[in-house]
Amino acid sequence: MPLSRTDLADYSYFLAIARHRSFRRAGLDLGVSASALSHALKGLETRVGIRLLNRTNRSVTLTAAGEELLAAISRPFDDIEQAVDRLNRYRDTPTGRIRINIPVEAATLLIGPILREFVDRYPDVELDVAVSNHLVDVTEGGFDAGIRYGGTVPTDMVAQRLSADIRWVVAGSPAYFDRYGTADHPDDLAAHRCLRFRIGDDSIYKWEFERAGEEIAVDVPGSLIFDDSRAILAALVAGVGLMYAPEPLIAPLVANGSVRLILEDWAPVGSGFYAYYSSTRQLPTGLRLLIALIREMRPLGL
Structure with a gap:
């Protein structure tokens, strides 16, 4: 049976929930209420006849079937996102949405000074900035990239220097x-x-x-x-x-x-600040433009 629009939407919701391990955080990422996500997930599980998630008041974990489904469909959905992002080459003004996780000092010293120029140049790129000093897994957290001091960047990530020491x-x-x-x-x-x-x-x-x-x-x-x-x-x-x-x-x-x-x-x-992101995904256009602008304006030298 071919996939319906409902199936495709619900699989994308499943991906977000699986990556965030949270209905609330997935909902914030997607702009959908947590209750709507829960309803969609229950409908998906009913249609496939298999439980995909274990839910408690405090946590969301994947069942074995859910882990297998996540591994199988993550790449196709990523490929679709990348294909849509590549369409920016044909637009006069880039579009899209990027999510980054950064510490307080980077927000103040690195991102703040370049925001006005970024918005002026790329008004159709939505930049979602989560400011936190806690170390997070940017991939599991649904972020396109993170910014950290060089000594704290995970070794399995691609890193680009954004500032002088x-x-x-x-x-x-x-x-x-x-x-x-x-x-x-x-x-x-x-x-x-x-x-x-x-x-x-x-x-x-x-x-x-x-x-x-x-x-x-x-x-x-x-x-x-x-x-x-x-x-x-x-x-x-x-x-x-x-x-x-x-x-x-x-x-x-x-x-x-x-x-x-x-x-x-x-x-x-x-060590100064570095941007880091997964080596397994193509760099989104908006993130590439943000990194390039920071390196161009050099708010902390380079």
């Missing part, structure tokens, strides 16, 4: 230094109030320092732990504690005198 510095407000003094060596941080940071794998980041070949990682003290640099910046300016940060993030605060740097002779240089 970045220096990491320690900063504090004048009010903080008036109250608690400064530090001349990383070991001196043991006597300070530090604003600690929870990174993507849920561990607390150790502040790293380097001078003349000597490398030190300090598990700094501090009663405040954040997972968002915007919250740390607010606490930094308020004089709550010291912050360890990529220098471009706090450069405006240094320039206007809101904060000062210390331990500059210990400041290490780390």
Whole structure:
């Protein structure tokens, strides 16, 4: 029997649910309510006579049949998406939708500065940006690509450099230094109030320092732990504690005198930002244009 329109739509819904492992996230991706997806999936399972998903209040997993179906139809649907995307060559203005997952610092320092130009050049390309410092599997999450610091890019992905390497510095407000003094060596941080940071794998980041070949990682003290640099910046300016940060993030605060740097002779240089995406899929036109524009405008150098 030939596939009906309903079958094709429901198989595409199944793919989204299987990749996201969530009706809610799949619905957000597709612009369809979670209840509509659930109804469509039940109809598909009834027609094929096999359960494809195991559903609980907390999780969605694939049955063995669902895993087999996902493996069988993922490539054909990807081929269709790529074929439609290639039609952009025949349009005066590219169209399409791209979804990327990026950390807070990349949103502020890398994507923000190029957005106006991107929209002006490509008004028909929809850019969906998920900002999160948690490490995610961009393929399973339904993203076209992610942006991360070079050292955290998965090794099985294709990566493109988007920025120059970045220096990491320690900063504090004048009010903080008036109250608690400064530090001349990383070991001196043991006597300070530090604003600690929870990174993507849920561990607390150790502040790293380097001078003349000597490398030190300090598990700094501090009663405040954040997972968002915007919250740390607010606490930094308020004089709550010291912050360890990529220098471009706090450069405006240094320039206007809101904060000062210390331990500059210990400041290490780390990998800059990279875009990464699956090696098994053709690069969507919109993503290719976004990467090209970032590399052209160089908001963080290159």
